[in-house]
Amino acid sequence: MADKFNVVGISAHRVDGRGLVTGKPVFVDDLPKHPGLLHVALLTSPHAHARITSIDTRAAEQVEGIALVLDHRNTPHRRYTTAGQGYPEPSPYDSRMFDTKVRWVGDRVAAVAADTLESAERALGLIEVDYEMLDPVLSIDEALADGAPVIHDEDDALDVWDAERNISAHMVASAGDAEKGLAESDVVVEVTTETHYAQHAPLEPHVVSTFLDEQGRLVIVSSTQVPFHVRRIIGRLLDVPVHGIRVIKPRIGGGFGVKQEVLIEDLPSLVTLRTGRPAQMVYTREQEFISSRTRHPMRIRVRLGAKDDGTLHALAMDVLSNTGAYGTHGLTVLSNVGSKTLPLYNKAPHVSFRGDAVYTNLPVGGAYRGYGATQGYFPLETAVDRLAGELGMDALEWRSLNHIREGETSPIFVALGEGREGVEQTITSCELDECIRLGAERIGWSEKRGKREREGSKVHGVGMSVHMQGSGIPMIDMGAATIKMNDDGSFNLLVGATDLGTGSDTILAQIAAEVLAVPLESVIVTSSDTDITPFDVGAYASSTTYVSGMAVQKAAEEVREQILEVAALMLEADPGELELVDERVVAGDDRSVSLANIGIRTLYGVEQQQIGATASFVPELSPPPFLASFCEVAVDESTGRVDVLRYVAAIDCGTAINPKLAEGQLEGAIANGIGFALFEEMIFDAEGHPKTPDFARYKIPGPMDMPELETILVDSYEPTGPMGAKSVSEIGINAPIPTIANAIYDATGVWLTETPFTPERVWRALNG
Numbered sequence: 001m002a003d004k005f006n007v008v009g010i011s012a013h014r015v016d017g018r019g020l021v022t023g024k025p026v027f028v029d030d031l032p033k034h035p036g037l038l039h040v041a042l043l044t045s046p047h048a049h050a051r052i053t054s055i056d057t058r059a060a061e062q063v064e065g066i067a068l069v070l071d072h073r074n075t076p077h078r079r080y081t082t083a084g085q086g087y088p089e090p091s092p093y094d095s096r097m098f099d100t101k102v103r104w105v106g107d108r109v110a111a112v113a114a115d116t117l118e119s120a121e122r123a124l125g126l127i128e129v130d131y132e133m134l135d136p137v138l139s140i141d142e143a144l145a146d147g148a149p150v151i152h153d154e155d156d157a158l159d160v161w162d163a164e165r166n167i168s169a170h171m172v173a174s175a176g177d178a179e180k181g182l183a184e185s186d187v188v189v190e191v192t193t194e195t196h197y198a199q200h201a202p203l204e205p206h207v208v209s210t211f212l213d214e215q216g217r218l219v220i221v222s223s224t225q226v227p228f229h230v231r232r233i234i235g236r237l238l239d240v241p242v243h244g245i246r247v248i249k250p251r252i253g254g255g256f257g258v259k260q261e262v263l264i265e266d267l268p269s270l271v272t273l274r275t276g277r278p279a280q281m282v283y284t285r286e287q288e289f290i291s292s293r294t295r296h297p298m299r300i301r302v303r304l305g306a307k308d309d310g311t312l313h314a315l316a317m318d319v320l321s322n323t324g325a326y327g328t329h330g331l332t333v334l335s336n337v338g339s340k341t342l343p344l345y346n347k348a349p350h351v352s353f354r355g356d357a358v359y360t361n362l363p364v365g366g367a368y369r370g371y372g373a374t375q376g377y378f379p380l381e382t383a384v385d386r387l388a389g390e391l392g393m394d395a396l397e398w399r400s401l402n403h404i405r406e407g408e409t410s411p412i413f414v415a416l417g418e419g420r421e422g423v424e425q426t427i428t429s430c431e432l433d434e435c436i437r438l439g440a441e442r443i444g445w446s447e448k449r450g451k452r453e454r455e456g457s458k459v460h461g462v463g464m465s466v467h468m469q470g471s472g473i474p475m476i477d478m479g480a481a482t483i484k485m486n487d488d489g490s491f492n493l494l495v496g497a498t499d500l501g502t503g504s505d506t507i508l509a510q511i512a513a514e515v516l517a518v519p520l521e522s523v524i525v526t527s528s529d530t531d532i533t534p535f536d537v538g539a540y541a542s543s544t545t546y547v548s549g550m551a552v553q554k555a556a557e558e559v560r561e562q563i564l565e566v567a568a569l570m571l572e573a574d575p576g577e578l579e580l581v582d583e584r585v586v587a588g589d590d591r592s593v594s595l596a597n598i599g600i601r602t603l604y605g606v607e608q609q610q611i612g613a614t615a616s617f618v619p620e621l622s623p624p625p626f627l628a629s630f631c632e633v634a635v636d637e638s639t640g641r642v643d644v645l646r647y648v649a650a651i652d653c654g655t656a657i658n659p660k661l662a663e664g665q666l667e668g669a670i671a672n673g674i675g676f677a678l679f680e681e682m683i684f685d686a687e688g689h690p691k692t693p694d695f696a697r698y699k700i701p702g703p704m705d706m707p708e709l710e711t712i713l714v715d716s717y718e719p720t721g722p723m724g725a726k727s728v729s730e731i732g733i734n735a736p737i738p739t740i741a742n743a744i745y746d747a748t749g750v751w752l753t754e755t756p757f758t759p760e761r762v763w764r765a766l767n768g
């Protein structure tokens with residue numbers, strides 16, 4: 001399909017690549033500092049659960065260079081959510097800038113602003129805090145136990161499901177009658193899995209700098225995925241009107257969801273508002289681990305019931321999610337555990353989903369690439385392998401019989417949306433069969449599956465799993481784009497869409513260049529400045545290519561119409577007979593005019609006007625990308641060590657607007673997922689103190705840890721997307737856990753149900 005395009009479908013270099021690879025100052029902390037800068041540092045709680053009975057900041061205030069100390073006594077008390085979501089946010093308002101209670105080791109106690117970071121840190125050490133210790137709640141089971149300490153006992157939190165029982169959020173959805181369906185099934189399997197705490201570990205931590213502009217407006221420069229939500233949420237929190245705030249997002253060094261959170265913008269903002277001075281706050285790596293956001297650990301039970309012929313008859317999923325000390329993203333991540341997984345097997349007439357997100361005195365769960373689907377696919381896709389085994393069917397054959405297809409729907413699309421009911425959807429493109437076929441061929445499925453080839457203490461196995469995700473949040477997300485034409489026939493593309501390292505600026509420029517028939521270099525992209533670029537909800541939910549991409553396509557089409565109207569006058573032709581080709585407008589015969597001539601004429605000549613347009617897009621659908629994932633492992637039975645030898649991921653993401661960038665997204669997601677599956681783990685002691693808050697103890701995969709990885713972009717076209725595109729960014733991270741678990745079973749005959757699959761855990765499973 002891509003061959004009908006000129007700029008789309010090409011692996012063009014990133015539009016921001018030159019500055020990045022030559023080390024230009026492009027990230028927040030690299031930008032020139034404003035004179036009089038104050039450094040903001042944060043004092044965090046050493047206790048998992050305690051009441052602050054007194055704070056004495058007098059000694060801290062005497063430190064030279066201290067401008068301001070902030071704590072619960074001199075900051076706004078209103079409750080809000082740090083979740084960077086659309087308004088009204090579906091997350092509970094259970095956070096305060098500073099509270100009188102601390103709810104996890106790493107919670108906020110006080111902040112200091114000083115001339116130097118050294119002074120700020122010295123002052124932090126002089127703040128005296130008295131705590132009344134409370135019993136900490138350190139697991140899902142402790143949170144739900146009768147008589148458990150109540151973590152959110154305040155009386156002013158909003159939209160907490162059942163604070164008395166530590167339940168932050170609750171969600172149920174169903175179609176048919178799952179219990180009846182399971183009873184009617186010939187074969188039933190049940191799997192319960194536990195997934196662990198993990199952190200996003202972006203190379204650039206959270207960084208925010210603030211200052212007042214010449215007119216006294218608050219400017220916030222932030223490494224954020226959600227600049228427009230930052231403007232709104234900070235405005236409401238600090239009582240500044242939206243028009244008094246400008247949020248600028250420069251280049252971002254990775255987000256993976258942790259920057260879909262208004263996490264620290266409030267502190268330097270308040271310092272700047274109170275002192276009039278510029279301020280900056282940079283999370284330390286330790287704070288990034290413990291005072292930031294994490295992936296929600298979950299316990300999930302999946303029950304599948306099938307008829308003897310293999311057709312799925314009933315599907316039930318029960319989820320307990322640990323949202324940590326606050327409920328940010330708790331409800332919506334919980335919803336996505338089901339909404340992004342259950343529709344994949346739409347043949348079952350009986351489906352049920354129920355889940356609770358519970359509070360604990362541990363780090364706060366948030367948005368993390370995959371957004372719940374990662375946790376949900378572990379039990380689902382390992383249960384599918386068990387079911388196929390019980391039915392005597394091959395894992396590929398069972399999935400081909402039961403997965404959703406083009407033209408089909410699932411009742412779950414309507415029953416379960418983003419923290420509320422969803423919308424009706426029919427699948428408009430699905431090349432999952434081709435993904436499965438190609439992936440199986442490349443991994444050598446039929447030669448290797450079930451063979452248990454041995455070399456010494458190592459035994460080999462192959463495993464696979466299939467996946468879907470979404471492309472934005474239907475009927476909620478919105479993206480907008482503005483395009484204006486310059487006097488040399490180039491264009492400015494202004495987007496609120498937020499490139500956080502994904503390459504979205506580049507693919508949005510490719511879409512515009514395609515419609516306007518210009519080379520990529522003729523499109524100058526400006527992304528994310530709330531004063532300059534039109535609104536966009538931001539970078540999350542795999543939305544940018546599909547939602548913001550459609551806005552860009554619509555804006556470019558409107559600009560093309562304006563160009564053709566001017567050209568029609570110049571060429572004395574009918575606009576309907578004109579076409580844009582290679583930077584020119586051509587009539588049916590040999591008459592033509594260049595875009596540069598049109599640009600200079602409209603700005604300086606006759607019929608003077610600014611050619612330009614703004615367009616918005618709100619998606620009615622969220623077309624899922626599909627993925628078939630395969631790997632080969634060697635399990636050392638003497639040590640429990642699992643080596644992933646080869647990995648093959650075949651994806652249907654619709655048109656890959658930029659194939660190299662699409663592959664990069666998929667490779668990154670698989671690497672991220674392998675780290676989560678095998679070794680990335682946040683561990684806490686019996687009092688809830690973190691034992692792994694650095695890269696020495698929390699291991700993320702480097703190049704040497706990566707298996708031979710093959711990504712395959714399967715030919716596909718999504719008719720509702722921009723140039724046929726869907727999404728690619730999140731889906732891959734869901735795959736490694738079930739794929740590796742299924743491969744470990746193929747090698748050893750043992751099922752892993754707890755992550756990560758460390759040597760110790762695997763050895764224990766092998767040795768019963």
Ligand code: SMO
Binds near residue numbers: 225257367369539
């Ligand atoms: S986890 Mo992403 O910010 O949807």
